[in-house]
Amino acid sequence: MARLPLYYRALLDTAERQVATISSERLAELAGVNAAKVRKDLSYLGSYGTRGVGYDVEYLLHEISRELGLTRDWPVVIVGIGNLGRALANYRGFGARGFRVVALVDADPALVGKRVGELAIEPIDDLDRIVAERQIAIAILATPAPAAQEVADRLVAAGVRSILNFAPAVLTVPDGVSLRKVDLAIELQILSFYQLRRNVPAASSP
Amino acid sequence: MARLPLYYRALLDTAERQVATISSERLAELAGVNAAKVRKDLSYLGSYGTRGVGYDVEYLLHEISRELGLTRDWPVVIVGIGNLGRALANYRGFGARGFRVVALVDADPALVGKRVGELAIEPIDDLDRIVAERQIAIAILATPAPAAQEVADRLVAAGVRSILNFAPAVLTVPDGVSLRKVDLAIELQILSFYQLRRNVPAASSP
DNA sequence: CGGTGTGAAGCCTTTCACAGCA
DNA sequence: TGCTGTGAAAGGCTTCACACCG
Numbered sequence: 001m002a003r004l005p006l007y008y009r010a011l012l013d014t015a016e017r018q019v020a021t022i023s024s025e026r027l028a029e030l031a032g033v034n035a036a037k038v039r040k041d042l043s044y045l046g047s048y049g050t051r052g053v054g055y056d057v058e059y060l061l062h063e064i065s066r067e068l069g070l071t072r073d074w075p076v077v078i079v080g081i082g083n084l085g086r087a088l089a090n091y092r093g094f095g096a097r098g099f100r101v102v103a104l105v106d107a108d109p110a111l112v113g114k115r116v117g118e119l120a121i122e123p124i125d126d127l128d129r130i131v132a133e134r135q136i137a138i139a140i141l142a143t144p145a146p147a148a149q150e151v152a153d154r155l156v157a158a159g160v161r162s163i164l165n166f167a168p169a170v171l172t173v174p175d176g177v178s179l180r181k182v183d184l185a186i187e188l189q190i191l192s193f194y195q196l197r198r199n200v201p202a203a204s205s206p
Numbered sequence: 207m208a209r210l211p212l213y214y215r216a217l218l219d220t221a222e223r224q225v226a227t228i229s230s231e232r233l234a235e236l237a238g239v240n241a242a243k244v245r246k247d248l249s250y251l252g253s254y255g256t257r258g259v260g261y262d263v264e265y266l267l268h269e270i271s272r273e274l275g276l277t278r279d280w281p282v283v284i285v286g287i288g289n290l291g292r293a294l295a296n297y298r299g300f301g302a303r304g305f306r307v308v309a310l311v312d313a314d315p316a317l318v319g320k321r322v323g324e325l326a327i328e329p330i331d332d333l334d335r336i337v338a339e340r341q342i343a344i345a346i347l348a349t350p351a352p353a354a355q356e357v358a359d360r361l362v363a364a365g366v367r368s369i370l371n372f373a374p375a376v377l378t379v380p381d382g383v384s385l386r387k388v389d390l391a392i393e394l395q396i397l398s399f400y401q402l403r404r405n406v407p408a409a410s411s412p
Numbered sequence: 413c414g415g416t417g418t419g420a421a422g423c424c425t426t427t428c429a430c431a432g433c434a
Numbered sequence: 435t436g437c438t439g440t441g442a443a444a445g446g447c448t449t450c451a452c453a454c455c456g
Contacts (some may be wrong), residue, residue: 002392002396004395004399005389005391005392005395005396006376006392008395009374009376009391010376023436023437023438024437024438025437030376031376032376032377032378034426034427036426036427036428036429037425037426037427039437039438039439039440040425040426040427040439040440042438042439043438043439043440047438047439049437049438049439050433050434050437050438051432051433051434051436051437051438051439052433052434052435052436052437052438053434053436053437053438054436054437054438055438067399068395068398068399069395069398069399069401069402070395070398072398074394074398074401076394083292083293083296083297084293084297086289086293087289087290087292087293087294088293088390090289091289091290091390093350093351093374093390093391098398099391099394099398137401138394138397138398138401144299145299161401161404162397162398162400162401163397164390164393164394164397168215168299170212170215170216170236170237170238171238172238176404178397178400178401180393180396180397182388182390182393183211184294184297184299184370184388185211185215185299185305186208186211186212187370187386187388188280188282188305188344188370189210189211189214189274189275189276190208190211190386191344191368191369191370191384191386192274192275192276192278192280192304192305192344192368193210193273193274193275194368194384195275195280195343195344195367195368195384196275198367198382229414229415229416230415230416231415240448240449242448242449242450242451243447243448243449245415245416245417245418246417246418246447246448246449248416248417249416249417249418253416253417255415255416255417256415256416256455256456257414257415257416257417257454257455257456258413258414258415258416258455258456259414259415259416259456260414260415260416261416
């Protein structure tokens with residue numbers, strides 16, 4: 001479920017406030033969804049609640065972490081160190097533990113060797129070696145649109161199984177490879193679409 | 207429909223290649239969706255296709271631009287000029303014309319007055335005036351999570367009707383205000399979720 | 413013929429409503 | 435008594451399949 005991360009964050013906040021248990025209603029409020037939806041979603045993971053009481057915050061947090069794979073370490077590579085790539089490299093808000101940027105890659109020789117934070121930019125020709133050596137399974141793609149498909153192909157060939165695409169291009173990847181996209185222009189266009197038609201709310205994406 | 211922007215981009219590419227007409231099948235391929243879906247979506251806008259031929263690229267482009275409000279000018283403000291805000295301010299890829307960043311706002315007095323590209327960062331206390339004077343309807347929110355809700359409230363109070371939220375927080379806005387979110391941590395967590403369960407594809411968000 | 417436009421079927425998600433348990 | 439877990443209903447979106455038209 002794409003809503004688990006929302007619950008996860010809501011539970012993190014709740015745990016910080018030393019609250020021991022939480023009802024589906026409260027959790028729904030924090031996550032911005034419906035209470036029935038919360039119960040359905042959580043029951044799908046197993047019966048972790050106590051009737052008449054609610055859910056144990058710490059326990060549920062642990063179960064969701066496990067389900068989301070946040071108990072593991074996920075080395076991440078960022079390909080394309082332009083404005084956006086650099087910002088993502090510096091972004092300390094990858095929230096939960098688990099995701100660690102371990103490589104920055106760019107095709108531009110002029111960028112190779114430059115440091116961004118603690119990492120040096122590496123050439124894209126070393127991609128195979130980098131992915132293999134650092135056991136990278138997730139890549140963030142932040143290249144210009146025309147290069148995106150080729151880079152995606154190289155990432156897949158190198159063994160990457162999940163790609164988060166920021167380039168404004170439609171990519172195709174083989175079965176077995178997960179692909180998600182974040183497209184700023186599209187988001188703005190959707191807002192503009194609804195703005196023209198007032199009073200029609202624009203729900204969130206994922 | 208949230209797919210119009212995809213068609214729009216596919217049609218832009220097609221128009222550049224001097225292609226006059228396009229079939230639903232080809233357009234579907236370019237947009238990464240199903241052909242029946244394309245026809246349903248487009249028929250919702252009106253009957254713009256010619257049976258046995260396809261759709262006139264230029265005409266369809268124009269109709270979709272109009273539908274998406276891309277024939278208008280949309281002044282945009284970015285609030286929160288950290289790493290991400292700065293990257294977004296420099297981002298020249300807002301794709302289609304229409305969206306123009308006309309103001310950068312931050313709460314940190316140390317940042318106020320600094321230039322990013324052609325714009326100077328302005329204090330958040332001037333928000334009302336800035337929004338009114340420059341007729342801003344769309345805001346990009348890139349503050350830290352704890353400040354996000356308060357900033358959103360101020361934006362709404364200032365008259366902004368659409369917010370694109372990059373802060374990792376669940377926001378609530380009044381009816382009549384559109385809200386969309388982009389959350390990097392959530393995207394990565396979803397990828398990690400599917401990575402644990404190989405062979406289950408992760409579809410794209412919007 | 414070829415490809416659009418569209419009723420109808422199918423599928424998936426959301427919501428309701430309430431039985432059942434601590 | 436209060437809140438979870440869940441069958442069943444409702445709703446929305448996607449896909450199929452084909453009539454119809456250039």
